[in-house]
Amino acid sequence: MKDIKHYINGQYVGSASGKLFDNVNPANGKLISKVHEAGRDEVDAAVKAAKAALRGPWGRMTLEERTSILHRVADGINARFDEFLEAECLDTGKPKSMASHIDIPRGAANFKVFADMIKNVPTESFEMPTPDGTGALNYAVRRPKGVIGVISPWNLPLLLMTWKVGPALACGNTVVVKPSEETPTTTALLGEVMKEAGVPDGVYNVVHGFGGDSAGAFLTEHPQVDGFTFTGETGTGEVIMKAAAKGIRDISLELGGKNAGLVFADCDMDKAIEGTMRSAFANCGQVCLGTERVYVERSIFDEFVSRLKEAAEGLKIGPPDDAEANLGPLVSLKHREKVLSYYQKAVDDGATVITGGGVPDMPAELAGGAWVQPTIWTGLPEDSAVITDEIFGPCVHLCPFDTEEEAIELANSLPYGLASAIWSENITRAHRVAGQVEAGIIWVNSWFLRDLRTPFGGSKQSGIGREGGVHSLEFYTEMKNICVKL
Ligand SMILES: NC(=O)C1=CN([C@@H]2O[C@H](COP(=O)(O)OP(=O)(O)OC[C@H]3O[C@@H](n4cnc5c(N)ncnc54)[C@H](O)[C@@H]3O)[C@@H](O)[C@H]2O)C=CC1
Numbered sequence: 001m002k003d004i005k006h007y008i009n010g011q012y013v014g015s016a017s018g019k020l021f022d023n024v025n026p027a028n029g030k031l032i033s034k035v036h037e038a039g040r041d042e043v044d045a046a047v048k049a050a051k052a053a054l055r056g057p058w059g060r061m062t063l064e065e066r067t068s069i070l071h072r073v074a075d076g077i078n079a080r081f082d083e084f085l086e087a088e089c090l091d092t093g094k095p096k097s098m099a100s101h102i103d104i105p106r107g108a109a110n111f112k113v114f115a116d117m118i119k120n121v122p123t124e125s126f127e128m129p130t131p132d133g134t135g136a137l138n139y140a141v142r143r144p145k146g147v148i149g150v151i152s153p154w155n156l157p158l159l160l161m162t163w164k165v166g167p168a169l170a171c172g173n174t175v176v177v178k179p180s181e182e183t184p185t186t187t188a189l190l191g192e193v194m195k196e197a198g199v200p201d202g203v204y205n206v207v208h209g210f211g212g213d214s215a216g217a218f219l220t221e222h223p224q225v226d227g228f229t230f231t232g233e234t235g236t237g238e239v240i241m242k243a244a245a246k247g248i249r250d251i252s253l254e255l256g257g258k259n260a261g262l263v264f265a266d267c268d269m270d271k272a273i274e275g276t277m278r279s280a281f282a283n284c285g286q287v288c289l290g291t292e293r294v295y296v297e298r299s300i301f302d303e304f305v306s307r308l309k310e311a312a313e314g315l316k317i318g319p320p321d322d323a324e325a326n327l328g329p330l331v332s333l334k335h336r337e338k339v340l341s342y343y344q345k346a347v348d349d350g351a352t353v354i355t356g357g358g359v360p361d362m363p364a365e366l367a368g369g370a371w372v373q374p375t376i377w378t379g380l381p382e383d384s385a386v387i388t389d390e391i392f393g394p395c396v397h398l399c400p401f402d403t404e405e406e407a408i409e410l411a412n413s414l415p416y417g418l419a420s421a422i423w424s425e426n427i428t429r430a431h432r433v434a435g436q437v438e439a440g441i442i443w444v445n446s447w448f449l450r451d452l453r454t455p456f457g458g459s460k461q462s463g464i465g466r467e468g469g470v471h472s473l474e475f476y477t478e479m480k481n482i483c484v485k486l
């Protein structure tokens with residue numbers, strides 16, 4: 001049985017405690033590997049290696065050298081594409097058809113895009129008058145922030161981890177990554193690619209383990225980490241924020257959501273159905289940008305419900321290797337328990353179950369997997385927990401509205417503000433509504449269309465800060481102003 005070790009200072013090392021935990025395939029419940037759980041000592045060694053590497057060859061490299069290495073990292077991921085794909089799909093159960101188009105290519109792109117960006121983004125400069133008439137020149141330079149603690153989730157493991165590691169390294173930082181305990185493999189594998197690409201030892205470190213009282217907490221409590229970037233649940237974000245406050249460390253938090261889709265009667269129905277299918281069911285509903293509540297203008301409500309039902313019932317549930325499958329399992333049986341508890345709650349709160357609501361029949365070899373049916377409800381009151389909580393499953397509640405004002409009010413009614421999808425062919429309305437929905441990311445007539453140069457993050461309880469484009473560079477660097485009296 002394969003064991004997955006930490007990657008510290010350029011070496012794979014096991015835990016001194018000998019503590020290992022199981023990494024289970026969610027498609028069949030079988031053990032994939034054993035994973036070393038880091039104690040405080042391994043986390044300390046990783047942070048110290050990262051600190052030392054800042055002063056080593058990495059810190060002395062020219063921008064050109066550093067960015068060429070990051071291009072080699074991207075090329076290295078692509079060269080081992082099938083290995084990354086296999087590992088990601090074993091850990092998550094997601095269809096290979098999806099991971100080969102989204103997860104793995106984005107893992108490589110996250111290095112290339114930010115390596116190119118850091119070379120091309122200017123900094124500011126201001127000339128100023130002085131009383132003696134000679135003047136002064138101010139100019140800003142970027143310096144790395146230091147050691148960045150990266151705590152990443154399980155839903156898009158390689159994509160979301162590299163979304164942080166790519167810009168952090170492009171800006172000259174070093175990192176200690178704590179991947180989700182559910183999906184450790186691709187983060188571990190990336191250590192090999194880093195080595196092959198010539199990334200100096202200590203620049204990229206990985207420690208495995210859980211959150212509280214384990215590797216995650218040990219990392220956030222470590223005083224030599226200079227900043228933290230995290231994607232995951234809002235409650236976890238609060239805990240990390242508290243830990244970061246000690247020592248005044250910077251944070252970037254991309255947290256939970258309960259995003260609204262708004263479908264107006266003047267939409268292109270085919271596009272709205274196709275888009276809502278993806279925003280409700282892609283990655284088995286485990287995308288923070290997904291729309292678990294969709295409000296549909298009353299005049300097209302019945303048609304929308306029946307067409308979405310037909311499309312959802314056409315989804316093919318299956319394991320990663322099934323080329324026809326477009327719905328994999330949830331990440332774990334534990335997560336399925338949570339999702340199924342909301343399926344039950346929906347019934348208790350009086351929902352009409354349009355489709356799904358339970359566990360599908362699967363062949364015997366997949367019976368131990370974390371399968372759930374794609375589910376559509378109508379008829380729930382807006383204060384039901386099914387409407388107010390992030391479920392993170394393949395489910396959506398559909399609710400009719402009568403006016404644009406009502407749709408906006410419904411979209412804005414929750415304390416989250418991550419994303420929204422608006423469906424309307426009336427461009428004036430689309431702009432007007434987009435401007436009023438309280439969320440960091442609004443898609444009009446699309447969903448999850450990503451340009452990595454754009455600001456990405458949530459408002460309200462969906463996060464603090466923005467990453468993407470120059471916003472990543474802002475977070476991963478310290479801007480220093482140099483004022484020269486002429
Ligand atoms: N992308 C997103 O927005 C995600 C949202 N979620 C939501 O969170 C719910 C729970 O899933 P979890 O995996 O438990 O999410 P989580 O937020 O607890 O875990 C995400 C990462 O944070 C780490 N972590 C947890 N507690 C920590 C702590 N005290 N200190 C430092 N690191 C810590 C975990 O080990 C993991 O690497 C899901 O049902 C879903 O609703 C989960 C994963 C991703």
Ligand SMILES: O=C(O)/C=C/C=C(\O)C(=O)O
Binds near residue numbers: 153160
């Ligand atoms: O950066 C992206 O394109 C995707 C982001 C998705 C999440 O942050 C998520 O699902 O957690």
